Amino acid sequence: MKPVPFKYTQASTWKDAVSLLGEYGEDAKLLAGGQTLVPAMNFRLARPNALIDLNTISNSAYTKTTDTHICIGGLARHIQFDVPLTDGPLREFLPRVSRHIAHVPIRMRGTFAGSLAHADPASEWCALIVSLDGTIVAEGSFGEREIEAKEFFVSALTTSLTNNEVIREVRLPLLDEGWFCGFQEFSRRAGDFALAIVIAHLKINQGVIEAARICIGGVGVVPFRAASAESELVGHSPNSGIFTRAGEAASILADPIEDPHATGSYRCDLVKTLVPRALSEASTLAGLKI
Amino acid sequence: MIMSGNRHNIKLNINGTVHDVEVDARRTLVDTLRDKCGLTGTHIGCEHGVCGACTVLVDGVPVRSCLMFAVQAEDKKIRTVEGLADEGRFSLIQQAFHDYHALQCGFCTPGMLMLATWLVEREAAVADEELREVIASNLCRCTGYQNILRAVRAVLDGENP
Numbered sequence: 001m002k003p004v005p006f007k008y009t010q011a012s013t014w015k016d017a018v019s020l021l022g023e024y025g026e027d028a029k030l031l032a033g034g035q036t037l038v039p040a041m042n043f044r045l046a047r048p049n050a051l052i053d054l055n056t057i058s059n060s061a062y063t064k065t066t067d068t069h070i071c072i073g074g075l076a077r078h079i080q081f082d083v084p085l086t087d088g089p090l091r092e093f094l095p096r097v098s099r100h101i102a103h104v105p106i107r108m109r110g111t112f113a114g115s116l117a118h119a120d121p122a123s124e125w126c127a128l129i130v131s132l133d134g135t136i137v138a139e140g141s142f143g144e145r146e147i148e149a150k151e152f153f154v155s156a157l158t159t160s161l162t163n164n165e166v167i168r169e170v171r172l173p174l175l176d177e178g179w180f181c182g183f184q185e186f187s188r189r190a191g192d193f194a195l196a197i198v199i200a201h202l203k204i205n206q207g208v209i210e211a212a213r214i215c216i217g218g219v220g221v222v223p224f225r226a227a228s229a230e231s232e233l234v235g236h237s238p239n240s241g242i243f244t245r246a247g248e249a250a251s252i253l254a255d256p257i258e259d260p261h262a263t264g265s266y267r268c269d270l271v272k273t274l275v276p277r278a279l280s281e282a283s284t285l286a287g288l289k290i
Numbered sequence: 291m292i293m294s295g296n297r298h299n300i301k302l303n304i305n306g307t308v309h310d311v312e313v314d315a316r317r318t319l320v321d322t323l324r325d326k327c328g329l330t331g332t333h334i335g336c337e338h339g340v341c342g343a344c345t346v347l348v349d350g351v352p353v354r355s356c357l358m359f360a361v362q363a364e365d366k367k368i369r370t371v372e373g374l375a376d377e378g379r380f381s382l383i384q385q386a387f388h389d390y391h392a393l394q395c396g397f398c399t400p401g402m403l404m405l406a407t408w409l410v411e412r413e414a415a416v417a418d419e420e421l422r423e424v425i426a427s428n429l430c431r432c433t434g435y436q437n438i439l440r441a442v443r444a445v446l447d448g449e450n451p
Contacts, residue, residue, distance in 0.1 A: 001337065005296050008315035008361050038357040039338035051315070053362060103427035105345055105352040105405070190426060
């Protein structure tokens with residue numbers, strides 16, 4: 001099918017995008033990569049009266065690494081994460097996550113920030129930013145504001161952005177040496193939407209887990225940190241017994257989506273299976289045999 | 291770009307030729323290529339970015355032309371399957387698809403050729419795993435992919451057909 005008629009405008013700056021949002025009202029949509037929006041428009045599930053193209057904002061597709069963060073421009077594409085952007089634990093990890101997002105031609109267009117703004121429960125980047133306690137920088141009619149990742153996702157496809165705000169930058173804190181990362185995703189086909197995503201970061205010192213972060217995506221309406229699973233791990237040396245307990249703790253916390261792709265209890269079972277796998281992966285990177 | 295209402299007069303640079311076209315904002319690039327520019331080599335499959343039949347190169351990289359509006363492609367270099375052959379001579383990748391029987395019904399072929407063209411023109415080493423991952427971007431319902439992989443591998447390895 002074809003989209004309904006709409007007005008097309010190009011933003012030249014982030015401020016310009018905000019004022020165009022004000023001009024066209026709440027039925028206008030921002031167009032970044034368009035890899036989710038345009039299919040929805042082709043099927044007429046989305047019927048915006050106007051599209052405000054952000055691709056014409058110059059110097060907006062950057063990624064830059066500072067001592068503490070990776071700063072991601074609002075128009076940076078997924079494909080930019082297929083190669084290492086930093087040293088340290090995220091060096092190989094971000095490409096590992098990125099390669100789970102759809103396929104190459106989709107990653108060429110789709111944007112990191114667009115993925116956050118869309119807030120699909122099955123999005124890899126949404127789970128990643130929650131796992132790292134990242135920050136979203138939004139430009140709005142009253143200027144710029146920073147939103148913590150844990151405050152950003154409100155429900156499926158719903159964020160705390162207001163109608164006249166646009167994401168201009170995303171900041172991911174780097175992990176220190178000593179952290180090790182695991183990523184597990186289950187989907188029916190390669191490149192398809194995830195039924196469950198587990199991201200596990202472990203800080204391991206002399207064979208003992210000093211800190212743990214476990215984030216679950218694709219299961220609930222928003223990605224969530226599994227705090228009780230994390231506390232199962234701290235103070236222990238990595239072993240399959242505590243990994244299993246962490247998986248069980250995380251699955252108890254889950255408030256799963258029920259949809260035609262999987263039942264809620266199936267998603268919880270996936271969490272139980274994928275958490276130990278992600279933890280083993282992180283421990284293996286630390287040179288430990290589980 | 292000159293616009294009146296939702297209509298836009300744009301110039302599209304396709305395979306080195308500039309096409310002056312008038313399009314509605316809602317016209318996708320693939321519809322414009324086919325209906326306004328007469329370039330029907332690029333196929334329309336699913337119209338939601340899954341099948342890859344409409345893959346073209348925009349500024350050197352493969353994109354789904356069903357997920358890009360024509361107005362977004364102004365001032366960009368677009369390459370389609372019509373631009374691959376040179377005066378009736380197949381490009382290397384087209385010749386390899388012929389030699390290795392990398393097509394049957396041919397529906398996915400224009401998209402596959404553009405995807406493969408991007409891969410071989412990058413002039414970077416491509417491991418088998420990456421080759422499979424890239425080719426998996428596009429759907430083929432007849433070949434079973436093995437002959438497509440062989441054809442692309444042959445060109446990557448510089449085999450002369």
